Amino acid sequence: xxxxxxxxxxxxxxxxxxxxxxxxxxxxxxxxxxxxxxxxxxxxxxxxxxxxxxxxxxxxxxxxxxxxxxxxxxxxxxxxxxxxxxxxxxxxxxxxxxxxxxxxxxxxxxxxxxxxxxxxxxxxxxxxxxxxxxxxxxxxxxxxxxxxxxxxxxxxxxxxxxxxxxxxxxxxxxxxxxxxxxxxxxxxxxxxxxxxxxxxxxxxxxxxxxxxxxxxxxxxxxxxxxxxxxxxxx
Numbered sequence: 030x031x032x033x034x035x036x037x038x039x040x041x042x043x044x045x046x047x048x049x050x051x052x053x054x055x056x057x058x059x060x061x062x063x064x065x066x067x068x069x070x071x072x073x074x075x076x077x078x079x080x081x082x083x084x085x086x087x088x089x090x091x092x093x094x095x096x097x098x099x100x101x102x103x104x105x106x107x108x109x110x111x112x113x114x115x116x117x118x119x120x121x122x123x124x125x126x127x128x129x130x131x132x133x134x135x136x137x138x139x140x141x142x143x144x145x146x147x148x149x150x151x152x153x154x155x156x157x158x159x160x161x162x163x164x165x166x167x168x169x170x171x172x173x174x175x176x177x178x179x180x181x182x183x184x185x186x187x188x189x190x191x192x193x194x195x196x197x198x199x200x201x202x203x204x205x206x207x208x209x210x211x212x213x214x215x216x217x218x219x220x221x222x223x224x225x226x227x228x229x230x231x232x233x234x235x236x237x238x239x240x241x242x243x244x245x246x247x248x249x250x251x252x253x254x255x256x257x258x259x260x261x262x263x
Contacts, residue, residue, distance in 0.1 A: 053172035057165050061180070064163060065112075066143055069119035069180045070102055070258060073196050074126025074187030074217075085188050087220050089249075092129040094217070095187055097251045099133030103141050105259055115141065116262065119180055121173075122146035122155050122164055126187045131158035143180075145173050174199055183213040183258050188221045205241055213261040215254050219247040 039045055061067075072095060078084055080092045099118050106116040118134040120127035122144025131142045135158040144159040147167050155164045167173040174196060186197055203209040216222040228245070231237045248254045 050169060050172060053167055053169055054175070057176055060162070060165070061176075066117055066163070066180070067113070068182045069117040069143060070262075071119045071177055071181040071184040072099065072126060072130040072187065073121065073184065073189060073193050075189040075193060076121075076123045076125040076127065077190070078125045078129075078188065080129070085218065085221055087218070089218060091126060091187050091218065094251050095126045095129035096133035098185065098217075098254055099130035100136050101133075101251065101255050102258065103134040103137035105255075106141070107137055116182060117141050117143045117180075119143045119145065119177070121192075122159060124154065124156055126189070128156035128158065131156055134158070145176060147173055170195075178203065178209050181212065182262055183215070185215040185217055185254055185258065187217045188225075194225075201241075201244055204244055205237070211244070213258055214245045215257055216245050216247050217249075217254055219249050222247060 033039055034048075040048065074091070074095065075084075078091050081090060082092060083089075085091065102116065103118060110116070118130055118141050120130050120143075123146060127144070131139075131144070134141050139158060139160055140163070142159040142163060144155055144164045145167060146155045146164055147170065155166075165176070167176075177196070178200065184200065186193060197214075200209075200214065204211055204214075228237070228242055232239050232242055246257055248257065
């Protein structure tokens with residue numbers, strides 16, 4: 030006979046799902062505390078965008094710009110904040126835009142990098158710029174998104190697909206309804222975002238309030254994103 034928590038078949042079965050969900054709350058909580066990770070600037074964006082890749086079709090090097098912004102934010106927080114108050118660069122931990130932001134920050138201090146990886150059948154792997162003890166592996170999307178919002182003092186969202194849109198719309202919904210506090214939300218790549226999401230149309234049809242349009246800021250360059258983020262944060 031084995032103890033219930035040592036029974037692999039039980040722990041991975043249907044009845045133990047609440048325990049697995051609780052583990053994805055408690056284990057990150059402990060490890061974040063132990064590593065003194067208390068706040069972050071989060072980058073979301075496609076895992077498919079690589080260096081020099083014009084996948085979006087607007088001629089912009091989003092990988093390079095994400096890397097530049099990650100580096101500048103890392104330099105800013107290293108020079109501005111004491112060690113326990115620094116902003117970490119937080120992403121989904123994988124390739125593409127996530128890797129770019131971490132590559133830039135790693136040029137300054139790799140210990141600023143935190144990755145919330147998710148187990149997927151394709152695409153997702155932890156990128157090499159995050160210290161091993163600051164990579165978190167999630168099974169459930171909703172626990173992962175909980176921790177994103179728990180840590181994020183601001184977010185910058187680059188072009189992305191279903192996953193990026195899912196994260197963005199949950200963030201907007203929770204902010205609109207007061208379930209999470211307002212914070213800077215920067216949409217990087219104005220032509221992409223205005224093509225993919227017509228927020229103004231929702232406002233015109235009274236499906237969102239006009240003031241909801243103020244939840245996001247559109248930018249096209251690293252300088253503008255950096256200014257918005259750093260002027261909004263202590």
